[in-house]
Amino acid sequence: MARGDISVGPQEHEILVYENNPLTGIQFQQALEGSEKLVNEEIQKAILVKKKIMSKKEADKLGAEHEFGAKYPDTVSVYIIGSSIEFCGGPHAANTGELGRFKIVKEEASSSGVRRIKAALE
Secondary structure, three states, X not given: OEEEEOOOOOOEEEEEEEOOOOOOHHHHHHHHHHXXXXXXXXXXXXXXXXXXXXXXXXXXXXXXXXXXXXXXXXXXXXXXXXXXXXXXXXXXXXXXXXXXXXXXXXXXXXXXXXXXXXXXXX
């Protein structure tokens, strides 16, 4: 399961990955490469980005993802990209094809069973 700050833009993004059965060595490297490839395949599909303004309560009902612990106003912007629904971190793109190439730039231990992955859009 991954959670993190995944706002879209030129900055670096951080994702925390929680592993019940942590991978090691070559398995982990293959998993990272596979994840990077999958994200880039989705970006290349040029999936339409839809922005909707709604109540925070309605967004929560839809299951919109948001930054853990963040405070949001009663009215929020929600972005829908394919099956992903997220509170505004703001892709500010019309479709995923505009995002560029996704590249994992760093991976490190965060705590027991948790890996921190940093990625950027090139």
